[in-house]
Amino acid sequence: MSGVFSPTRAKIKERTLRTDKWWLQPAITFGVLISFVIYATFRAFENKYYFVEPLISPFYSPCLSTSCIEGSSLLGQPFNNEYFGIGISPSLFILIFPLGFRMTCYYYRKAYYRAFWMSPPACAVAEPHTKYTGETRAPLILQNGHRWFFYFGLIFNVLLTYDAILAFRNAEGNWGHLSVGTLVLLLNATLLWLYSMSCHTCRHTLGGRLKHFSKHPVRYKLWSWVSVLNHKHPTFAWISLFGVAFADIYVRAVASGAWTNFYFF
Amino acid sequence: MARNLKMRIWRGDADNGALQDVTVEANEGEVVLDVIHRVQATQMGDLAVRWNCKAGKCGSCSMEINGKPRLACMTQVASYGDEETITVTPLRAFPVIKDLVTDVSFNYRKAMEIPSYEPPANLKPGEARMEQIDVERSQEFRKCIECFLCQDTCHVIRDHEENKKSFAGPRFFIRIAELDMHPLDILKNRKQKAQEEHGLGMCNITKCCTEVCPEHIRITDNAIIPMKERVVDVKYDPVRWLGTKIRKREGIV
Numbered sequence: 001m002s003g004v005f006s007p008t009r010a011k012i013k014e015r016t017l018r019t020d021k022w023w024l025q026p027a028i029t030f031g032v033l034i035s036f037v038i039y040a041t042f043r044a045f046e047n048k049y050y051f052v053e054p055l056i057s058p059f060y061s062p063c064l065s066t067s068c069i070e071g072s073s074l075l076g077q078p079f080n081n082e083y084f085g086i087g088i089s090p091s092l093f094i095l096i097f098p099l100g101f102r103m104t105c106y107y108y109r110k111a112y113y114r115a116f117w118m119s120p121p122a123c124a125v126a127e128p129h130t131k132y133t134g135e136t137r138a139p140l141i142l143q144n145g146h147r148w149f150f151y152f153g154l155i156f157n158v159l160l161t162y163d164a165i166l167a168f169r170n171a172e173g174n175w176g177h178l179s180v181g182t183l184v185l186l187l188n189a190t191l192l193w194l195y196s197m198s199c200h201t202c203r204h205t206l207g208g209r210l211k212h213f214s215k216h217p218v219r220y221k222l223w224s225w226v227s228v229l230n231h232k233h234p235t236f237a238w239i240s241l242f243g244v245a246f247a248d249i250y251v252r253a254v255a256s257g258a259w260t261n262f263y264f265f
Numbered sequence: 266m267a268r269n270l271k272m273r274i275w276r277g278d279a280d281n282g283a284l285q286d287v288t289v290e291a292n293e294g295e296v297v298l299d300v301i302h303r304v305q306a307t308q309m310g311d312l313a314v315r316w317n318c319k320a321g322k323c324g325s326c327s328m329e330i331n332g333k334p335r336l337a338c339m340t341q342v343a344s345y346g347d348e349e350t351i352t353v354t355p356l357r358a359f360p361v362i363k364d365l366v367t368d369v370s371f372n373y374r375k376a377m378e379i380p381s382y383e384p385p386a387n388l389k390p391g392e393a394r395m396e397q398i399d400v401e402r403s404q405e406f407r408k409c410i411e412c413f414l415c416q417d418t419c420h421v422i423r424d425h426e427e428n429k430k431s432f433a434g435p436r437f438f439i440r441i442a443e444l445d446m447h448p449l450d451i452l453k454n455r456k457q458k459a460q461e462e463h464g465l466g467m468c469n470i471t472k473c474c475t476e477v478c479p480e481h482i483r484i485t486d487n488a489i490i491p492m493k494e495r496v497v498d499v500k501y502d503p504v505r506w507l508g509t510k511i512r513k514r515e516g517i518v
Contacts, residue, residue: 002425002426002427003423003424003425003426004357004358004423004424006426007279008279008360008361009357009358009359009360009361010275010277010282010354010355010357010361010367011277011281011282011283012282012284012354012357016332017329017331017332017352017354018331018332018333019331019332019349019352020331106470106485106490106493109469109470110469110470110471110472113469113470113471114471119420119469119471120420120424120471120473123333123334123418123471123473123476123477124329124332124333124334124357124417124418124423124473124477125332126420126423126424127420127424129424131425132420132421132424132425132428132467134421134464134466134467134468134469135466135467135468135469136464136466136467140469141466144493144496144497144500144501145501146497147494147497147502200486200490200491200494201494203491204490204491204494204495208494209494209495209498211399211446211447211448212396212399212448213396213398213399214396214398214399214448220398230486231486
């Protein structure tokens with residue numbers, strides 16, 4: 001017997017005496033994240049309806065495989081469309097970076113440790129595991145690589161912002177047009193920047209690691225701004241996730257012909 | 266307006282114990298500690314409860330109220346429904362002594378394990394000078410009243426007694442962060458010690474410590490995660506490590 005049932009502790013048979021709906025938040029988190037994972041997996045393997053001039057889905061950008069639709073490869077096509085006889089969706093070459101950024105994110109860690117691993121399911125609710133080593137051993141020690149995914153995430157933000165700028169063209173490639181798709185990609189890029197800029201690693205990199213703010217006034221100012229954003233990091237984590245999903249849904253719908261990309265001008 | 270409040274109070278010691286039902290008068294504006302004192306005065310003369318300031322500043326009356334770690338002196342009775350029964354138990358992460366009183370000496374042992382502030386050797390008393398922006402981060406951590414609610418709710422030790430040997434807990438991670446961010450502290454390897462000796466890597470940042478802190482210290486965001494990032498600087502980031510070999514970098518000691 002360990003934990004709250006250890007011999008020296010107060011003899012209480014319940015795992016928790018909380019009377020509020022402590023299970024609701026992890027249940028919602030589980031539902032939303034698992035829905036996203038299922039949808040993202042489906043889309044990553046679907047390998048179609050990801051590009052229609054001038055829009056590209058964030059799940060497939062940058063498109064780096066020889067199977068990419070003409071016009072969708074911003075950075076060339078260094079990968080083959082199959083290896084060892086197995087066809088590989090272009091999405092699978094890049095997905096590890098945004099996925100890794102979110103998987104190692106300090107906020108998402110809290111969310112999925114609670115909702116999926118129940119470690120703990122909620123505060124002061126006994127977890128079901130008999131042993132716990134935290135993030136000291138493989139594979140969870142890899143969470144310490146969050147900053148590398150952050151750096152890669154910034155590259156993706158630049159590329160997705162460029163995709164949004166390219167969406168100021170029409171289907172024939174002429175500049176100076178604005179469509180609903182332009183706004184969707186712009187919104188997605190903006191939310192991703194907010195998510196990245198509010199990140200704890202960003203806060204640390206810009207100034208958090210300093211001992212003397214007074215000797216680095218510019219970095220102190222940057223740290224102060226990011227600290228304000230950092231308060232909202234969980235919010236940005238969620239809405240940027242919805243933003244990515246919505247951008248992909250929109251592009252898919254337009255590319256498949258289900259929706260028409262309305263042009264304001 | 267007075268009301269009859271239904272309560273369940275845990276009574277017992279390390280060998281045995283149970284929740285006991287009691288009905289007690291509660292007046293408008295009273296906190297849970299007030300009604301516990303009324304129970305003690307009128308119905309359970311030998312009820313053990315630790316308290317002191319009744320102002321949320323001494324951290325003595327930590328207990329669990331309806332399963333949540335809280336200060337009894339800062340928990341309004343009115344925040345519970347008229348028909349709701351309030352259940353009060355001792356902190357469930359520490360050995361119980363009697364009734365609502367637990368043995369929190371674990372925390373004092375951990376406090377002694379944290380290397381103390383080390384100023385430069387040539388700094389004489391009265392000569393320390395620091396700018397406000399250099400110390401304001403640490404000042405948040407100095408608000409800690411050592412109620413140990415964060416320690417109580419932390420599942421690393423609450424749910425795993427065996428981890429108490431190797432895990433200092435959130436209260437002491439803010440102490441370590443305070444010192445590591447201190448502009449005049451020169452002790453080397455504080456980050457490595459945090460990871461290797463005080464169990465920083467055991468924390469999986471589920472933020473329960475922040476949720477229960479009565480001083481609203483952002484323990485996870487402002488102390489634990491910054492310390493984790495500082496540990497990455499010295500242990501898991503070869504690029505930064507290489508950078509320190511080429512050029513002296515502030516904060517990497």
